[in-house]
Amino acid sequence: MDLQSSKETTTTTPPPEAWWTGETVAVVTGANRGIGHALVTRLAEQALSVVLTARDKARGEAAAAALRARGLRSVRFRRLDVSDPASVAAFASWLRDEFGGLDILVNNAAVSFNEIDTNSVENAETVLRTNFYGAKMLIEALLPLFRRSAASSRILNISSQLGLLNKVRDPSLRSMLLDEGALTEGKIERMASRFLAEVKDGTWAERGWPAVWTDYAVSKLALNAYSRLLAARLASAGDRVAVNCFCPGFTRTDMTRGWGTRTAEEAGRVAAGLALLPPGELPTGKFFKWCTPQLYSKL
Numbered sequence: 001m002d003l004q005s006s007k008e009t010t011t012t013t014p015p016p017e018a019w020w021t022g023e024t025v026a027v028v029t030g031a032n033r034g035i036g037h038a039l040v041t042r043l044a045e046q047a048l049s050v051v052l053t054a055r056d057k058a059r060g061e062a063a064a065a066a067l068r069a070r071g072l073r074s075v076r077f078r079r080l081d082v083s084d085p086a087s088v089a090a091f092a093s094w095l096r097d098e099f100g101g102l103d104i105l106v107n108n109a110a111v112s113f114n115e116i117d118t119n120s121v122e123n124a125e126t127v128l129r130t131n132f133y134g135a136k137m138l139i140e141a142l143l144p145l146f147r148r149s150a151a152s153s154r155i156l157n158i159s160s161q162l163g164l165l166n167k168v169r170d171p172s173l174r175s176m177l178l179d180e181g182a183l184t185e186g187k188i189e190r191m192a193s194r195f196l197a198e199v200k201d202g203t204w205a206e207r208g209w210p211a212v213w214t215d216y217a218v219s220k221l222a223l224n225a226y227s228r229l230l231a232a233r234l235a236s237a238g239d240r241v242a243v244n245c246f247c248p249g250f251t252r253t254d255m256t257r258g259w260g261t262r263t264a265e266e267a268g269r270v271a272a273g274l275a276l277l278p279p280g281e282l283p284t285g286k287f288f289k290w291c292t293p294q295l296y297s298k299l
Helices: 034-045 057-069 085-099 124-145 171-178 185-201 214-236 264-275
Strands: 025-028 049-054 075-079 104-107 154-158 242-247 287-289 292-294
Touching: 025 034, 025 085, 034 049, 034 057, 034 104, 034 264, 049 057, 049 085, 057 075, 075 085, 085 124, 104 124, 104 264, 124 185, 124 214, 154 214, 154 264, 171 185, 185 214, 214 242, 214 287, 242 264
Parallel strands: 025 049, 025 104, 049 075, 104 154, 154 242, 242 287
Antiparallel strands: 287 292
């Protein structure tokens, strides 16, 4: 689905072919700027009810107010720090009281402290706490609030190809992640804990972890594995919530210090298309590299 937009575009009703309505609720984290902000804009232009979240209250409120000033009045702001359990719990309670539930969750909030050509792990704990543990904690808090419609219930985790298996140089780790029958959340969390322990004792560089932006890559490696596992678990239980990952590629944002081959607006358009896939085309447990679903086992 290719969703076109412009700065002048305002929409008060969904397009005729839409499966969603103005009552469809989408939550986008880390959305006061960059890809998250672009994605909120696209969803609001399609007349969904959109909750824009950010850690910084002033910046988040300003971002939402600017969109409403453009006529996108379905945008609401709520402060959310995905790395803070109290903030996640408060957000879930507010969402339940304000909307009664949600239909779409896009986990976009993420951090990295590296320059393009550096690979420090000084902030590894913060990176994993936000990018992996935070996304996982929010999913677990909001899963009971999904409306469980086969048409609308979906989670899209913004991820990275830096966290794909072809970046893992440890054969035993790659084998563990590929063994879908034996993979568990506990194993994924122990992998993350092992990495942080090796960062602390200074041995991480010798242990076969991804070589580029290692702490960020490990956080996305864990998120990709968890997403695949969660998708399988929900599907086997007959739970009608689809779970997929999306890699926007090298995008010009604050995280990349303005470097990249794509704009945040381009990435937001594609992410919105994936978030709004027609029910008959909506997969689960897939990793989308731009618009193309990839075979996890071959990457």
